Amino acid sequence: MRRCKFCGKESYIMLRSPRMALCEEHFVRYFERKVERVIKRHKMFPESAKILIALSGGKDAIAAAIALKNLGYEYECLHINLGIPGYSEESEEVVKKQCEIVGGKLHVVRLKELVGEGIGERKRGRQPCSYCGMTKRYLMNKFAVDNGFDVVVTGHNLDDETAFLLGNLIHWNVDYLGRQGPYLPKGLKLAARAKPLYELTNYEIRKYVDLFNVPVVESKCPFSRGAKSILYAKVLDEIESESPGTKINFVKGCLKNRNLFERDEEIELKECRVCGMPTVGDVCSFCRFWNLGEGVDLRVR
C-alpha cells in the first residue's frame, strides 16, 4: 500500500508529475492550492469581482465550483441548455442537483427558447461542434454582460488545453495560438474569461469530484464522436505516460512563447447591428448563424 507523502496515511491518489502519493485530505489541499495559485498568478479575480461559473453538468465545471467555494469565493452559476435531444435534458437535471448540493444560485438559459432550435437539430452544412462552441461562448458572455458579471469561469483543464493546442499547432492555426491561455481580460461588453483548472488533469479532477458526492453527466455529447480533439488528447496521453510532465510544460511553454503568435495590429471591434455585442463584421456570428432579427435578452428579472 502506498502512503501519503505528507502524513503517511493510506494514499488516495498516485500522481506522476510531480511524482507523489497523497491521502484524501492532502490531495484536496494540493488540488485547491493549485487552483488558487493559477488564479493568483494570472490575476483572474480581483477581490470585488462578480463571478459566473458556467456549468455543463460535467465533472470539470463542478470541480471548479467546489474548489472556488472551498477557497472562499462567491459566485453564481449558469447552465446553457443546448437543446440536444436526450443529452441536454439529462445535463440540465444533473446541473440542478449539483447546485443543490454545492450551493450557488443557478441560472438556466435554453437555446431552443431563444432561437427556436437546438444544436444539431437541423442539417446546416457545418459540424455541430463548430457552431456549438461559438454559441456557448456568445451566450456565456451575453449573460455575464447583461447581468453585470465581471468574469466567466469555465472548467477547461490541462487535457483540454493541450489537445486544443496540439491541434492548432499541427494545423498551424496561428491566430488561435495567440489567443490561447488561462485568462482573457475584460473588454468593452466582454466579460473576462478564466480557466482555474488550467493546470489540472482529467484524472485529478475526476478523483477530486469523487470526494464530494455530486452527480456528473457521464454520457458523452452525441456529436463528440470522432472529434479530432479526442485523437489529440489520446496521443498526448501516450506521450505523457512515457514522459510525465510533458503536458504541463507544453502549455507553460506556449504561454511563455505566446508573443510569437500575437499580431501587431489590434483587431477593431464594432457593434453587431442586431444585438449590439462586439463583432469584427457587421452582424456577429451568433445573430448571423441563428438568423436573428433582434438580439437575445438574457437579463434576469
Add this chain to the structure above:
Amino acid sequence: MRRCKFCGKESYIMLRSPRMALCEEHFVRYFERKVERVIKRHKMFPESAKILIALSGGKDAIAAAIALKNLGYEYECLHINLGIPGYSEESEEVVKKQCEIVGGKLHVVRLKELVGEGIGERKRGRQPCSYCGMTKRYLMNKFAVDNGFDVVVTGHNLDDETAFLLGNLIHWNVDYLGRQGPYLPKGLKLAARAKPLYELTNYEIRKYVDLFNVPVVESKCPFSRGAKSILYAKVLDEIESESPGTKINFVKGCLKNRNLFERDEEIELKECRVCGMPTVGDVCSFCRFWNLGEGVDLRVR
C-alpha cells in the same frame, strides 16, 4: 485487386494522401517527380553544383541517391563510420555494396581514426544521440568544404521531419524551429544542406528502394532505443492514419510560418581556434567535445 490509377495495371502501392493506387512504373515516376519538385521549389541545386550525398546505410539516403541518379544528377557519396561496435562495421559494408550497385564514388570517414574513439564508447555524461548528431553534421560539412562540394544531401524524410518538429513544438525549442526546413543555403565554410525526400514517407521510401535490389541496414542503432523521436513518430502515425495528409500539411504549415520563429539578430560566427570552421564560441562543439588539439583534415588526396 487494386489497379493503377494511370494505366490500370496491377497496383504496387496504395497511397492514402493523395489517395491512389499505383503500379511499379507509375509509382517510380510519382516518387521521382516529387523529389524533383522539392529540389526545384527550394532551389536546392544550381546546374553546376557539386553534390555530396551522405549515405548511412539505411533506406533513406540510398533512395535519395537512386532518385537523383535517375533524375540525371551527378554526385559523390560520403559514409561516416561512427565506430559503434557491431553496427558501424555492418553499415560500412552495406554502403559499399550500395555504391557498387548504384554507382557514385564513395568516400569513407572513420570517426575512430580521427578522434581515437567511436560514438558511445566511453561514458561521457551525455546521451550518445546528442553528440552523434553534432559529430555527423560537423564531419559532413567539413568533408564537403575540404573537398569543394557545394551541397550535402541527406535522406531526411517526412516522418523524420514531422517527429522532429512535433518534439520541438511540444518542448518549445523555438530556436530550432526557425532553422527547420528542407534546405539551408551555403555560407562561409558551410556547404548547403538539402533534404530532397522531405515530402516522402518511410513507407513510400521503403517501397521505392525495394524495387532496386539494393541492400539496406536493417538493424537499428543500439542507442536509438527509447529515443523520444520514435514516440513522436508513433503518435504522428496514429494521427496520420485517422487524418491522411496531416503530416505533409504539418511541415508545409511550418515552412509557411517559419518567420514567426526567426530571430531578428543574426548570429555572428567566428572561426574555431582549433580547426578554423565557423562557430559561435571560441572553439567549435566538435573540437571541444572530442578534445582536439588540431583540426581534422578530410582532404582527399
